[in-house]
Amino acid sequence: MSLNELITSSASALAEKLAAKEVSSEEVTRAHLDRIAEVDGGERGVHAFLHVNTEEALAVAREVDAARAAGGDDAAALHPLAGVPIAIKDLIVTVGQPTTAGSRILEGWMSPYDATVIKKIRAAKLPILGKTNLDEFAMGSSTEHSAFGPTRNPWDLDRIPGGSGGGSAAAVAAFEAPLALGTDTGGSIRQPGAVTGTVGVKPTYGAVSRYGAIAMASSLDQIGPVSRTVLDSALLQELVGGYDPFDSTSLTDPFDTLVAAAKEGSVAGLRIGVVKELGGEGYQAGVEARFHEALELLKGAGATVVEVSCPNFQYALGAYYLIMPSEVSSNLAKFDGVRYGLRVLPKDGPMTIERVMGATRAAGFGDEAKRRIILGTYALSAGYYDAYYGSAQKVRTLVQRDFEAAFAKADVLISPTAPTTAFRLGEKLDDPLAMYLNDVATIPANLAGVPGLSLPGGLADEDGLPVGIQLLAPARQDARLYRVGAALESLLEAQWGGPLLAKAPSLTAATAATTEGVK
């Protein structure tokens, strides 16, 4: 394989080449580390990574190569993805590498334990390339709220890669990693997938253990896969998913037919519901155009397209921005300068623990984290609780009922993933409400706990940037997303003559030219 093929191949293609011993894991891992060194750093680098885990990744790769060379039981025991490198969102705790959550308050902190998903990745011997950038504590839609600087969109380095998991999506789009893990509380896997031309899946709530994912909003958070193909996400979700006694919200249902569903990929006879409320006003023309073309392709392949209405989705964004900050204000209370992370002493006055907490949290949290903590504290405070938090929880019931009614008429639902393509860095940074609107189409799934998948739908005519198509299925029916997603992906790629990312501009020229300029 050429060096270029090593980094542009899908994870499933790499897995096949590794199993056939056409390439070694050390070669594959080194090619990705070299790519990271080439395009990630510098003034105009992608900046997808906060930490690169070179030595451990190469050591794991060599273990896989040794097992394969030994043959026999050692080789037979290898997981199909063994030796395929992966990047991890820096909200997920890892022994031996720092975990920052994109926050100054955890800068330099080393977790004493691994998240369950990390244990599974280690057991399957996927070399971990490093930890990826995110909005602080996963709060944002652009990765600009990272305390360590924004990530750039590989399609246009002056634009956002989405958020909060912009680092994982950009790493996969920039061919720095074939696979990544993200977390999705209101769209943080799917919206970055949409604006970077990659695939991202939010599984059913409870399908993947959240043990070791630093909690943002516990009733909404979900870990899920990021990749360049639908099949690759299925492979990764099957690896990291499943029941975990360490997560009391973990589901005991088996999620073991995802890969088979992705390989089958069919829509014939399927009812696909277009959600009336997720489109039209507020959605960019180029996004709508690609979305409607996708519908035509699905019809052509034998699916029936029906319109469904979810009238309470109009309240979903409001309910989300009450429930999420309320849970944030509670979950982030533990960052108080006592058990881990930063401790800042007040400059003067009495040295009490309360004042130390106030000074620590003032210095350690960024603006958006503070905004959401204060908003949550407000929504939960006496006199407002019933009107805000209580009402939002009722809206959650109404959103679930809308989904139930819609799924009575359709097997899967479909919508654009995000209302627009990637906007410019800085464009919405000072307007929290404009930023929050990016999640309007992704939030209902989190409120209801249903699974959602975003896949590339093409490029918008007006700006040439990727558009995402979102599929939604009933709770526990993740396999359905992979079956339909894989079918739509192959229909679209047949039209494009290959993967969408083949149309992305060369990064080496863009990042290197300006790095030279800076020197």
Add this chain to the structure above:
Amino acid sequence: MAEITRDDVAHLAQLARIEMSEAELDKMAGELAHIVDAVKSVSEAAGPDVPATSHPIPLSNVFREDVVGHVLTPAEALSGAPDADEDRFRVPAILDEE
């Protein structure tokens, strides 16, 4: 527009243990009022007969066997602490006066 004063924010910041400058309090009061205006329609969405949902997938009574397992050693638990002493987290005075 929702009425959120600088004093309200100062009180919330005190509850949330975040020290804020006068300028931050002013800015936050304006932003909060805008956000609350944008989300307050939720209070009109549902009638009294609609039950609240706190957890998306119904689960109840998730228990495990009451057996001692190994989780973290004291050294591991204290490994990230800003200050520790004899297997304990060390903190400044808890009471205003001692």
